[in-house]
Amino acid sequence: MEIINRRQRMSSVSRKVRREQDQTIGLVPTMGALHDGHLSLIREARRMCDVVVVSVFVNPTQFALGEDFEHYPRDLTKDAAVLTDYNVDYIFAPTIEEIYPKDFSTYVSVGGLSETMEGASRPGHFRGVATVVTVLLNIVRPDFAFFGQKDAQQTLVVKRLVRDLAFETEIVALPTIREESGLALSSRNLYLTEEERRAATVLYRALSRAKEMYKAGERSGARLAETVRATIAQEPLARLDYVNVTDADTLQQLEKLEDHAVLIALAVHLGKTRLIDNLVLNRKKNGG
Numbered sequence: 001m002e003i004i005n006r007r008q009r010m011s012s013v014s015r016k017v018r019r020e021q022d023q024t025i026g027l028v029p030t031m032g033a034l035h036d037g038h039l040s041l042i043r044e045a046r047r048m049c050d051v052v053v054v055s056v057f058v059n060p061t062q063f064a065l066g067e068d069f070e071h072y073p074r075d076l077t078k079d080a081a082v083l084t085d086y087n088v089d090y091i092f093a094p095t096i097e098e099i100y101p102k103d104f105s106t107y108v109s110v111g112g113l114s115e116t117m118e119g120a121s122r123p124g125h126f127r128g129v130a131t132v133v134t135v136l137l138n139i140v141r142p143d144f145a146f147f148g149q150k151d152a153q154q155t156l157v158v159k160r161l162v163r164d165l166a167f168e169t170e171i172v173a174l175p176t177i178r179e180e181s182g183l184a185l186s187s188r189n190l191y192l193t194e195e196e197r198r199a200a201t202v203l204y205r206a207l208s209r210a211k212e213m214y215k216a217g218e219r220s221g222a223r224l225a226e227t228v229r230a231t232i233a234q235e236p237l238a239r240l241d242y243v244n245v246t247d248a249d250t251l252q253q254l255e256k257l258e259d260h261a262v263l264i265a266l267a268v269h270l271g272k273t274r275l276i277d278n279l280v281l282n283r284k285k286n287g288g
């Protein structure tokens with residue numbers, strides 16, 4: 001396993017793998033503080049591809065002003081130690097200047113999908129995501145890139161980006177990994193106090209209640225959303241930012257849930273920490 005910091009080195013290694021060795025490359029983009037959610041993506045990359053690149057980069061452009069960019073957990077030594085057990089070939093851990101050279105001024109915006117939910121709550125967030133993913137895909141040129149259903153909207157935005165701008169990379173989306181309590185794994189869980197961590201199980205509880213109602217035949221998007229709202233309201237430490245019930249592919253708000261795959265997505269504040277989670281109902285596979 002080699003740790004690469006320079007974009008030029010990453011590009012040239014990647015070119016060699018593709019051209020001279022005729023091998024496939026899988027990229028797993030992360031912001032580090034690796035947990036089992038990341039590792040499930042890496043495992044699948046390992047299974048599908050000859051060469052696995054994990055990028056570790058806390059991307060400043062996807063944090064809105066006043067968010068946790070400064071405090072986001074960073075420990076490359078620990079991440080690298082974890083990755084040695086997973087047979088990863090390269091860690092790409094660039095500095096900010098390697099991704100955003102001086103006078104950087106080109107940004108990518110994915111219209112429509114970026115504007116609701118996380119996009120509405122975090123101005124500029126998906127512009128930052130789409131831009132960094134574009135730069136990473138152009139540096140690494142992977143055959144496959146792996147993303148988690150945990151960040152459902154992000155995965156849709158990236159799929160749209162890749163389709164619209166004709167990247168040759170195929171995006172692979174994989175299910176959300178949870179603790180036994182139901183809490184979705186997230187690097188931001190590290191911010192939670194013990195009490196907040198217990199309270200954070202309310203996200204999955206709320207989603208599960210909506211799912212049960214759906215299974216019992218409820219087809220009103222508004223009533224599912226109301227159940228989520230009411231469940232979150234029962235937890236004194238939690239404050240709901242949003243809950244949306246939408247078509248899982250288009251993110252169009254749904255009133256009547258017919259044959260669509262349905263995404264129920266929410267964001268919740270627990271003290272200073274903001275967590276997101278979601279469930280997909282009525283999808284044949286990768287239902288998260």
Ligand code: AMP
Pocket residue numbers: 029030031032036037038040041146147148149150151174175176177178184185186187
């Ligand atoms: P992050 O480091 O939080 O930017 O996440 C990097 C990738 O890991 C993204 O594609 C996330 O969707 C994915 N990911 C994060 N948490 C989980 C989880 N609990 N289960 C599955 N994938 C996850």
